[in-house]
Amino acid sequence: MPADLAELLAGPPEVAAPRLLGAHLVSEIDTKTVRLRITDVEAYKGSDDPASHAFRGRTERNAAMFERPGTLYVYRSYGIHNCANTAAGPVGTGWGILIRGGEVIEGEGVVRARRRRSDELTNGPGKLCEALGISIDHNGSYLFDSTSSIRMEWGEPPEIILSTPRVGISKARERPWRFIAASAATSMG
DNA sequence: AGGATGATGGACT
DNA sequence: GTCCATCATCCTA
Numbered sequence: 620m621p622a623d624l625a626e627l628l629a630g631p632p633e634v635a636a637p638r639l640l641g642a643h644l645v646s647e648i649d650t651k652t653v654r655l656r657i658t659d660v661e662a663y664k665g666s667d668d669p670a671s672h673a674f675r676g677r678t679e680r681n682a683a684m685f686e687r688p689g690t691l692y693v694y695r696s697y698g699i700h701n702c703a704n705t706a707a708g709p710v711g712t713g714w715g716i717l718i719r720g721g722e723v724i725e726g727e728g729v730v731r732a733r734r735r736r737s738d739e740l741t742n743g744p745g746k747l748c749e750a751l752g753i754s755i756d757h758n759g760s761y762l763f764d765s766t767s768s769i770r771m772e773w774g775e776p777p778e779i780i781l782s783t784p785r786v787g788i789s790k791a792r793e794r795p796w797r798f799i800a801a802s803a804a805t806s807m808g
Numbered sequence: 809a810g811g812a813t814g815a816t817g818g819a820c821t
Numbered sequence: 822g823t824c825c826a827t828c829a830t831c832c833t834a
Contacts, residue, residue, distance in 0.1 A: 661826070670826070672819095680818070697827050698816030704826085717826060736829065745827050787826050 624771055625763050628688035632662035632707040632714045637798040639705075639716060641776040643724065646751040646769050651729045653751050655741060656774055658800040659720030661785045663704070665713030669790040673713025683759045684715045691769060693748070693758040700745030703753050705762055705771065719744045719786070719797070777801065 624642060627635050637660075644655045663671035665684070672681045672694065683692040683706060690706040692715055708714035720742045723730050730740050730750040741747045748754075753769060762771040777800035785797045 663826075672826075675820085678819075694826085695817065697825070698818075700827050702826065719826085739828095743827070785826070789825085 624773060625689050628705060628707045628716075630708065632664055632716050633794075633796050635707050636660045636662040636716045636796065637780050637782070638776065639718075640780060640798060640800040641774045643772040643774040644718065644721060644751065644769070645772055646753065648752040648768050651726065651752075653726035653729050654724040655721035655747070655751065656724050656800075657718060657721045658777070659718075659742070660798050661717040661719055662707075662796040662798075663715050663717060664796075665708070665715075668794070670785065670788040670794075671713065671715070673715065677713065681713065684713045685711055686759070687761075689762045689771070691753075691757055691760045691762055693753055693755050695755060696745060701748040701753055701755060702744040703748050703751075703757075703769075717744060718747060720747060720799075723750070 627638055639657055639660050642657050644657060646653045665671050665673040668674060673684050677685050683690050686706050687710050688707050692704040692706060693701050696702050704715040704717045706715050734740055734749050741750045757769050760767050779801040781799040781801050782795045783797045784792050784795055
């Protein structure tokens with residue numbers, strides 16, 4: 620029975636994040652469709668989490684994370700890349716889940732055209748946004764609205780989930796809130 | 809295979 | 822001015 624993703628995201632992010640693995644991220648931009656299977660996510664828990672953008676409360680940049688679960692939070696990273704999160708938890712908590720990586724299911728030609736520089740298409744939050752065509756303009760849109768150009772849809776969950784420390788942060792390293800989908804055939808490091 | 813580094817913008821001290 | 826929820830490229834092996 621398919622999980623209700625919107626309901627799932629209403630819960631705490633460290634619980635919702637691993638269950639997001641296998642779900643699909645669909646972008647329909649410039650009449651081009653890309654469909655991705657989510658394989659790599661990280662949970663961030665707002666004011667309880669010094670590594671979260673929302674740790675110090677709501678600002679103009681992170682406002683989308685304080686909206687209803689399923690709201691897309693896009694921020695510019697290192698001045699160059701965009702990274703995508705979904706808001707999670709009750710409205711006002713600032714909880715969220717960073718989408719770090721996925722597998723292209725549909726639209727690989729479009730993805731290769733958007734990501735000219737590397738063979739690594741979608742294994743990183745900046746790369747994933749470039750592949751899907753996600754820009755800062757999509758910040759604040761709702762992932763479960765059928766009219767949104769970026770949507771989240773149910774997909775088969777992975778058999779195996781790895782839990783590791785989060786990437787690229789210096790605070791709260793002890794929280795193993797990165798979740799990676801693995802298959803029995805593949806060993807990941 | 810793996811380490812160093814430059815690009816570049818926004819938030820914070 | 823300093824610190825980043827990054828990535829591609831340029832080194833050394």
